[in-house]
Amino acid sequence: MLDWKNRAGSASEPAAATAPVKERGYFGGLFFSRAVGTLVGIYLLVTIAVGWYWSQEPALFPVQQNAQAAAERQGRQMVIGFTTIETLKTVAQTLLDKPGGYLSNDRMPPGLWLDNIPSWEYGVLVQVRDLSRALRKDFARSQSQSAEDSDLARAEPLFNFDNKSWILPSSESQYREGIAALSRYQARLSAPDQKNALFYARADNLNNWLGDVGTRLGSLSQRLSASVGRVKLNSTLKTETLVSVKPGEVPQVDEEIVETPWLQIDNVFYEARGQAWALSHLLRAIEVDFADVLAKKNATVSVRQIIRELEASQEPMWSPMVLNGGAFGVLANHSLVMANYISRANAAIIDLRQLLSQG
Template sequence: MLDWKNRAGSAPERAAEPKSATRSYFGGLLFSRALATLVGLYLLVTIGLGWYWSEEPALFPVQQNAQIAAEKQGRQMVVGYTTVETLKTVAGTLLDKPGGYISNDRFPPGLWMDNMPSWEYGVLVQVRDLTRALRKDFARSQSQSAEDADLAKAEPRFNFDNKSWILPSSESEYQEGINSLSRYQARLSDPTQKNALFYARADNLNNWLGDVGTRLGSLSQRLSASVGRVKLNTALKTEVTSPGQVPQVDEEVVETPWMQIDNVFYEARGQAWALSHLLRAIEVDFADVLAKKNATVSVRQIIRELEASQEPVWSPMILNGSGFGVLANHSLVMANYISRANAAVIDLRQLLNQG
């Protein structure tokens, strides 16, 4: 028999069920919309920060920067002061620019960026090379001289892993390197300190320029490989042949992977940015040597080529058109500036070797 009483009592409950379902539906819809709004705002802010952090630092006046630093700290502008101060500023830019040091970031937007980390690595390469030159050549009178203690600490700091996040972080190691350079610079500018030296000699400068030429030559080859080309394999050792017999030389196709083209481009821009400042500092501290060798114009020519490579890139992406195609090829344009700078470095080294 049907329970009419219970059936009558359950009718309000059945009527309330659609209302409860409606509230659950609208509650879930509001939650989904709120979550989507938060995600959208997060992505918008992250993309905006990423765009802001991707802005490359502008060029700064080297000599004026060194003079301001010397006046602020009450130090003398001795030979070598401008070079060390510029090296510190270039290295400090890696840490103090918008977004700070990005190469070791583990969270967005730094995690999603690859152009700025490549730029940072390019700058870091030149910082490492000049720090090594300071330790090995500029601060020593001859090969048997003792190396400077602070420079001996600075070099390994800058050669630390550029992608270490913590324990220790790359930033902390590079800051220690800058601090070591500051201690050397303080002793160098103090007349009472006799154990800090800077030898502005042609042979010292020539040794560092050899490293510069090697870096620029490698960058030029990597940039030119953006379009792919057939190259003679010079890495293979040719066997000794009998008179009149032509040795066989293998060919290989060299081409930068498509996903690496923009990385190579921005690494080259980073190296060119750092090197243009360092050469301006060298022009100040090695002024007498360059004048005697009639090489001042050569240094300025290198700087001009490097600074020309820092023009803004108006395209939203690095284009990779064929050599004579319709689209531009930014890598080949950069390779042109780098190659001309490298040729000027070779000429400068020849001038320094003369007389």
């Protein structure tokens, strides 16, 4: 006779045996998911901390002391032009050797997430490019028919290489080659037995470079002011419009609102910070190498006034983000504050150029 009770008991044994296996699988999967979540959380915290550290802007450095230390280290003479070249090299080197290195072409976090420092880097690079072009075109040539210096002719296109190239070749490799070309020119310039490298500290050369500087600052001032929207007048009137205007009437001028996109406000702000940072150092070097020219033109005070305005724009940012409050509102508008410093520096450059152009 069959024992149904025993058969029922034996049938339930496999289910009971598999229960611990299912529980172990459940708890194992839960532990794995929690471990992965913990690792992801730690990774995000680390990248945020590293990104914050990399976002710190480099401090100002003493230009004249830096040039003197470089001359002693290299065993060179402090000839006219040495301070300008050494300062340009140091400014360019800072782009590559600051915390995090050069970030504009990063393809991995946290550099991929950062946009303020890459904008700052681009601002610095703009001034490096302008001065390297002025060195090749004006400062190292006695006149327009003179041959350009081979190392400076090599350095300028290297600094004008794509600032976001990641590989083959990378932006960093091109900029380092540009710095090396400046070093070769500097070595020839300061060597007592070589006369094939020259630096002409003349008022017309300085005036030409300051014209480029004024153009850059004027554009920055307009872009910064557009953070709150500005009415732009279209000064280009069509011919038919002028013909249709009767005597005594004022022609109608088209108006449009120019406003920086909200997501670009901080980029413009940090680009201005970068240009002001680089330009303040370069002008301090110019003050050393063009000391005689500036003294003869009574322009030394004007240069120092420009430097003061630019260095004032480098005050630490206590806000975690660039605020875009109204001009007379409750919240600050950091772009308008920066535009004030840039505009004052640009006005001083205009006055300086007038002094240099006078006989």
